[in-house]
Amino acid sequence: MxxxxxxxxxxxxxxxxxxxxxxxCAAAGRDEKSKAAGASVTPSATGPVLSAEEIAEQKMLAAIDVTLKARATALQAGQLPQYLATSDPKNAKLVQRDKQVFANLRQIGMKQVSYLRQVSFSPELRPKLGKNARAVRIKMLTQIAGIDPAPRLTQLGYTFVERDGRWLVVDDDDAESGDRGEGxxxxxxxxxxxxxxxxxxxxxxxxxxxxxxxxxxxxxxxxxxxxxxxxxxxxxxxxxxxxxxxxxxxxxxxxxxxxxxxxxxxxxxxxxxxxxxxxxxxxxxxxxxxxxxxxxxxxxxxxxxAMSPLGEGAPTWLVEGYAEYVQYKMLEQSNFSDFVDRERREFRRELKALVVLPIDGVFHGDYDENSYGVAWLIVEHLVKTYGQTTVNAFYTELAKGADDPVLRDKALVKYFKLTEPALVAALKKAS
Ligand SMILES: [Zn+2]
Missing domain, CATH: 3.30.2010.30 (Zincin-like)
Structure with missing residues (x-):
């Protein structure tokens, strides 16, 4: 377990x-071929002469951007008819989905919603959805009111189709251009x-x-x-x-x-x-x-x-050990102290085999089932011996840097006056 x-x-x-x-935000292959056809190409007297096809594509992309803007504005303002007007009215299933998404986002409460078309992505034909139907990659930015401190990115794939001169959404979940996996x-x-x-x-x-x-x-x-x-x-x-x-x-x-x-x-x-x-x-x-x-x-x-915005440089034993430390403290506060004591005794036995800190390569490997518990004991020892403030400062410094053994050793000396072997020895002694 x-x-x-x-x-x-x-x-x-x-x-x-x-x-x-x-x-x-991958899929570089498709991005690269699209550079020549990207929205940044501007016809001018001295610039490249655009073909009729390229001019048509520019117009289409501009129309798609207008639709995206209208969609976000309607959502933000709570105007369902205007929101639905950005989708293909012939697609009853999509309209139904739209209504649900609109209701959900309104219920959650959005401080900000916007859609950005990824200009480096070349629109792809989707003939099954209509003549000239095009899939584009969309960056949706959502900020939940009172929850998110800043807009959060979600990558979507939308397909558009032309109806009476306007480009409307005909599919809001194009798997291929969205590149989102299952979630x-x-x-x-x-x-x-x-x-x-x-x-x-x-x-x-x-x-x-x-x-x-x-x-x-x-x-x-x-x-x-x-x-x-x-x-x-x-x-x-x-x-x-x-x-x-x-x-x-x-x-x-x-x-x-x-x-x-x-x-x-x-x-x-x-x-x-x-x-x-x-x-x-x-x-x-x-x-x-x-x-x-x-x-x-x-x-x-x-x-x-809480710790994530600090950066990604902290080693896994510290990231997970810290979270486990908070979790065990929560259990102690919730009348599970006996359980926590048993756990501590069990993992102390595991500590006897510790030779070096469980670096990332072995965290889920050699230590497998015991990685989290061993990491917890290391962090608990550091907090008890050096104080929460010092451990937090140590975490912050490592998180901000690169995940590098040299930096880790330097920080151990800086904050705890310890080499890694000395820390391991101290842990064993304390257990
Ligand atoms: Zn975790």
Whole structure:
């Protein structure tokens, strides 16, 4: 078994929690061929002479941009007829989907919604959806009011078709150009229920509002501990706890399905939305665990969310050990101290075999089942010996840098006056 949460709640289960990466913005192949036909080509007296086809494509792309703008404006203003007017009225299924997405986004409450067409992506023909139908890649930016500190990027594939001189959406989920894998945004999965608390918003499947409200309470119990430990926390956090398998992208760690993930919010840092930074995270709960997920699991994921914007340089033992440390503290605060003591004793036995810190290559390998527990004991030892503030400063410095053994050794000396062998020896002595 792996992960404290799995140990507490799921007899014989393998759920554990990890931090997941952000959205991939790959598919360079198609981007490259499109450079010549990109929207930046401007006809001029001295510039390239455009063919009739190229001029037609420019006009089409301009019309698509007008439609996207109108779609975002209507959504933001709560104007359903105007929103639906940007979709192909002949496609009844799409119109139905549109209505649901519109209702969901309004229910969640968006501070900001916008769609950017990826100009480096060459539109692809989709003859099955109509003569001249074109798929384009869209960057959708959503900022949930009171939750997201900045707009979050989602990559979509839209197909447009010409109707009476306008280019309208005929498909909002073109798999190939969207390049999204299996997972979908929670508002794309049919009806939802939304539950709110102080700085938390939970999205559940229809009929599961009670579980959503339970998770709001669990989240509200976890937030103060995370804030007190990390000395930082998001102003608000989204928790997705849906039954739909596609709310979950099938994250695994060490070969086991995770119980939940902290999924990073990527926010563009330039106008073309080609560069990003991590501004927050949302928590996505594995659909199979949504009814059991509790404050301990959420404390683990919220710790990841709090630390994520610092950077990605911290080694896995520190990232997971820190989150486990918060999770075990949550359990101690929740009358599970006996359980935590048993766990500590068990992992102390594992520490005897420790030769070096469980570096990333072996975190899920050699240590496998015990990686999380061993990492927890290392962080707990550091906090007890050097104080939370020093450990937080150590984490911050490593997160900001490259994941490099030389930097790690330097930071160990700087913050704890320790070499790695000395830390390992101290851990064994303390256990
Ligand atoms: Zn984790």
């Amino acid at each position: 792996t992960g404290v949460w799995g140990r507490v709640w799921i007899a014989g289960a393998t759920a554990l929690a990890i931090v997941a990466g952000g959205v991939s 979908r945004e929670p508002w794309e999965l049919g009806e939802i229920e939304v539950s709110r608390g102080r700085g938390v918003l939970v999205i559940s499947s229809p009929g599961e509002g009670e579980n959503g409200r339970r998770l709001v309470r669990e989240a509200e119990a976890a937030v103060p501990l995370v804030r007190a430990t990390a000395k930082r926390a998001q102003a608000g956090i989204l928790v997705v706890a849906m039954a739909a398998p596609r709310s979950w992208s099938g994250f695994e760690t060490g070969g086991h399905p995770a119980g939940a993930v902290a999924q990073r919010n990527l926010t563009p840092t330039n106008a073309e939305a080609t560069e990003f930074k991590v501004t927050a995270s949302r928590i996505v709960i594995n659909p199979t665990e949504r009814k059991e997920a509790d404050r301990a699991l959420l404390a683990h994921e919220f710790a990841h969310a």
